Amino acid sequence: MSDERGLDRRGFLQCMAWTGTGLVWSVVGGVPGSRALGPGRAQAEGAGEAWSFVQISDTHIGFKGAANPDAMGTFEAALARIKALDPKPAFVIHTGDITHAQKAGAFDTVSEALKGVGVERTFYVPGENDVFADGGTEYLNRFAAGGSGRGWQSFDYRGVHFVGLVNVLNFKAGKLGSLGHEQLEWLERDVAPLAASTPVVVFAHVPLWAVYPQWGWVTDDGAQALAYLKRFGSVTVLNGHIHQIMQKVEGNVTFHTARSTAFPQPAPGVGTGPGPVKVPVEELRGMLGVREVRYAPGRDRLAVVDTSLA
Amino acid sequence: MRALLVMAALLLAGPAAAPAQTESARVEIRDQGFNAPSVTVKAGTTVTWVNHDDDTHTVTSTVDTFRSPGLDPNETFSYTFTKPGTYEYFCTLHPLMTGKVVVTPERSGS
Numbered sequence: 001m002s003d004e005r006g007l008d009r010r011g012f013l014q015c016m017a018w019t020g021t022g023l024v025w026s027v028v029g030g031v032p033g034s035r036a037l038g039p040g041r042a043q044a045e046g047a048g049e050a051w052s053f054v055q056i057s058d059t060h061i062g063f064k065g066a067a068n069p070d071a072m073g074t075f076e077a078a079l080a081r082i083k084a085l086d087p088k089p090a091f092v093i094h095t096g097d098i099t100h101a102q103k104a105g106a107f108d109t110v111s112e113a114l115k116g117v118g119v120e121r122t123f124y125v126p127g128e129n130d131v132f133a134d135g136g137t138e139y140l141n142r143f144a145a146g147g148s149g150r151g152w153q154s155f156d157y158r159g160v161h162f163v164g165l166v167n168v169l170n171f172k173a174g175k176l177g178s179l180g181h182e183q184l185e186w187l188e189r190d191v192a193p194l195a196a197s198t199p200v201v202v203f204a205h206v207p208l209w210a211v212y213p214q215w216g217w218v219t220d221d222g223a224q225a226l227a228y229l230k231r232f233g234s235v236t237v238l239n240g241h242i243h244q245i246m247q248k249v250e251g252n253v254t255f256h257t258a259r260s261t262a263f264p265q266p267a268p269g270v271g272t273g274p275g276p277v278k279v280p281v282e283e284l285r286g287m288l289g290v291r292e293v294r295y296a297p298g299r300d301r302l303a304v305v306d307t308s309l310a
Numbered sequence: 311m312r313a314l315l316v317m318a319a320l321l322l323a324g325p326a327a328a329p330a331q332t333e334s335a336r337v338e339i340r341d342q343g344f345n346a347p348s349v350t351v352k353a354g355t356t357v358t359w360v361n362h363d364d365d366t367h368t369v370t371s372t373v374d375t376f377r378s379p380g381l382d383p384n385e386t387f388s389y390t391f392t393k394p395g396t397y398e399y400f401c402t403l404h405p406l407m408t409g410k411v412v413v414t415p416e417r418s419g420s
Contacts, residue, residue, distance in 0.1 A: 065364035065383055101366040101380035101403065132368065132402040133380060173372045173400035174408045215342075216406050273342035274404075276364040 050296040051158060054082050054119070055203070057095040057240030057291075058260030060129065061110055062103025067263035067276030068284060071100065075113070077309045078261040078290045082117040085292060090157060091119050095240035095258060096127030096168070096205030102134070107142055126151060127205040127241060128168040128177070136169050152183050154190050160295060161194055163187065165204040167219045176213065177206050178220035188228050199234040199295070199302070207239040209248060209255050212268035217242050226253060236293070236302050242274070244287075245306055256304055259289040286310035336360060337409065339367050339381070344409035351391060353416040358388040367407065372398045 056078060063071040082092065092114055099106035107130075114122040124143045131139050136150065144151040151166040165187070167177045179187075191200070202208070208222035219225075229235045235253040243260035244267065263276040264287040271277075279287060286308050294303040333354065338345040339361040351357060359369045361381040369378040369387050375397060378387035391397065391413040401407040 067364050101382070128403050129366075171402055171405040173398060173405055175405055177405070214406075216404065275342055278364065 049298075050294060052085070052087070052089045052292050052294040053157075054085070054089045054092045055095060055238050055258050055291040055293060056082070056092060056114075056261060057205075057258040058097040058127065058243055058262060059094070059110055060097055060100035060260065060262035061106040063100035063262050063276075065263070065276050067278045071262040072109075074285065074288050074309055075110070075261045077285065078288070079113055079117055081290050081307055081309065082119075088118055089292060092117065092122040093162075093164075093203050093238065094122055094124045095203050095238060096125050097129040097240060097260075098124065098127070099130055100262070101129050102132065102138065107138065111142070123153070123155070123162070123164060123203075125164045125166055125204055126168055128171060131168055132171070149183060149186055152186060158295075159297060160199045160201055161191070163190065163200065163202045165202060165208070165225065167204050167206045167208070167222070176216055176218055176220040179222070179225055184221060184224050184228075187225055191228055191232075194232070196231045197233055199236070200229060200232050201236045201238065201293075201302075202229065203238040205239065206241045207255070207257055208237055209250070211242060211246060211257065215268065215274045217268065217274070229253065234302070236304075238291075238293070242268075254302075254304075256291075258291050259287065259306065259308070261288050261290065261309070264288070334358065339363055339369075339407075342404055343407055347409045348412065349409075350412040350414060353392055353394050353413050354390070355413070356388050356390040357411055358386050360384070360386045366403060367401045368403060369399055370402045372400060 059075050060071050061075060068074060082089070094110070094114070098110045111122070126136060126139045140151055144153070147153060150169055153164045155162050165179055165183065167179050170180055171177055204219070206219050207217055208219045208225060211217040230251070233252055237253060237255045239255070239257045240260070242257050243263065243265040244257065245259055246257045248255040264279060265274050266277050289306055289308040292305040292307070294305065334356045335349055335351050335358070337349060337357060337359045339359055340363060342363065342365070349357065359378070359381070361367050361383060364383055366380040366382050368380055369376070371377060376389040376399070380403070381387055391411060394413045394415050397411045397413065399409055399411070
């Protein structure tokens with residue numbers, strides 16, 4: 001039972017995750033591996049049918065803290081990374097904290113800027129910073145008008161089923177964020193007709209798995225959502241919120257948290273609590289980044305490629 | 311907890327000779343927490359919260375009695391408690407940050 005080396009497989013994956021910068025994560029048969037970034041990586045994925053999308057997260061536009069006085073500048077650097085992708089991604093997914101504390105004009109700034117990166121559409125889910133002041137009114141009017149629920153959504157793209165979940169709309173004192181009954185029931189109905197062989201990508205702001213509950217880095221009823229996805233052969237869960245890359249594999253489900261484009265946060269349990277971490281200015285961009293996720297039909301493979309802004 | 315209560319008491323402004331006239335108190339927000347999770351004050355006291363974090367926080371009553379805007383670094387929020395009672399509050403951005411203000415009658419027996 002005990003591991004003499006004191007390093008189990010999960011620990012090993014996390015250790016690898018901390019090395020972060022410049023690694024390409026590939027998911028082959030549910031097991032992540034990595035290789036160094038290098039020239040010709042687009043071709044390396046082969047298959048003309050391959051396509052990709054981008055995850056951007058925690059842009060925190062309006063943040064002016066010491067950890068990054070120029071969150072707009074680093075956001076623009078992230079946009080440049082997306083624009084430079086070749087081949088172009090099909091779309092962008094923003095996993096929330098679009099704004100920093102709903103600063104005036106920030107939603108406009110981000111949504112307009114993302115229209116200029118050369119993709120047809122950006123899909124959003126909110127972070128707590130996007131809804132805390134008005135209970136989500138502005139966010140929902142802007143990004144979820146006409147939807148049946150409160151911002152949750154699903155869509156299909158070339159055989160992959162995407163589900164966007166909202167876990168920041170019912171924060172209560174002393175409690176963890178949750179999805180809530182209505183959304184869970186919707187999710188159950190949404191995935192019910194799908195064949196188990198359908199690849200599923202789930203995206204939400206706060207991690208759906210227990211990264212560090214003491215800091216609120218978990219979704220209270222996330223396990224219930226994951227139970228509805230258990231029967232699928234390939235599930236990729238993309239989250240933000242914690243401003244750092246972490247991975248975990250559980251059965252057919254692969255969890256990934258993303259970097260922010262604004263500021264880093266501490267590793268779980270390190271220091272006095274979560275929040276912006278000020279690092280030497282020359283190190284900052286190495287801790288920020290964007291993510292490209294590539295899908296190659298027939299290869300049972302989602303390649304998750306994290307690129308820093310350094 | 312007791313130490314924090316004492317600390318909160320020490321933060322109370324006003325001359326020590328006239329304890330009944332206490333009018334203001336401060337709660338520091340630091341390291342994703344309220345430094346005095348429970349503060350006891352007399353009715354009529356103005357409590358001021360000061361955000362020393364690099365992140366934004368709020369001071370929000372659990373029953374909507376008071377609600378600060380997002381407090382950026384070094385910003386403050388004040389609220390005057392006129393009625394005795396227990397007022398629980400939290401940060402709507404970081405709901406694990408909680409605190410309460412216990413307001414006692416201005417003068418005993420009044």
